[in-house]
Amino acid sequence: MKIPIYQVDAFTKTLFGGNPAAICHLPYWLDDKTLLNIAIENNLAETGYFVKKDDIYEIRWFMPYEEIDLCGHATLASAYIIFNYLDTSIDEVTFSSKSGILKAKKEDNGSITLDFPSRMPAPIEIPKEVYDAFKVKPIATYAARDLIITLSSEKEILNASPNLEALKGLPYLCTIITAKGKNVDFVSRVFDANPEAHPEDPVTGSAHASLVPFWAEKLNKKHLFAEQLSARRGQLECRIEGDRVFLSGYSVLYLVGEIEI
Secondary structure (H helix, E strand, O other), rough: OOOEEEEHHHHHHOOOOOOEEEEEOOOOOOOHHHHHHHHHHHHOOOOEEEEEEEEEEEEEEEEOOEOOOOOOOHHHHHHHHHHHHOOOOOOOOEEOOOEEEEEEEEEOOOOEOOOOOOOOOEEEEEOOHHHHHHOOOOOEEEEEEOOOEEOOOOOHHHOOOOOOEEEEEEEOOOEEEEEOOOOOOEEEEEOOOOOOOOEEOOHHHHHHHHHHHHHHHHHHOOOOEEEEEEOEEEEEEEEEOOOOOEEEEEEEEEEEEEOOO
């Protein structure tokens, strides 16, 4: 069996920027063990898989050690492949996922807008592990799927070098640090719960499902610009409408090939 595979840098206009995702277009679903093994072999933060069923695409995302319920950059990359290589006649695509229905729209400027469920984080007491992990004092912590830590400045976000081992026992998929930005509305960095496999995520669409409603309320704005300050950097244009978050970004194709299994 030969499976088409694409590697796409998502949430960037520049090759070698943003967040790389491997994308596999499957004729039908393979067993979970095979999907996980392909993700392990790809050795990227996420591998996205999709199967067309009538007018929608079923989509799933695997890290090299587990399946996850939502992944922004691999969804953006999947939509990019569909719009530019598989069905160039359409400008909207609907995905069915473990997080419900997700939509992607190709914009006139070449970007793609994702329609995701909003995940407003709730305030929690600052966990002891956060004090152990960070040299700077956090302002507050919030939680949804991920743990969100607010810091006082963009400089603190850039300079943060957390002890990720101290965060491993927390019951969250990711730990996010965020602050108000200088040239954008807010900035962030995202650290994985499994630092041995993947210490820091370059650009994390799913994290913005919580960051956007959080900052929209804090700044009293519905339309925001965000930057993730990883080494690869990534930019997102964001807006919130009711219980939905819209994330717009660009993608760049890096690789096309085949997997033979």
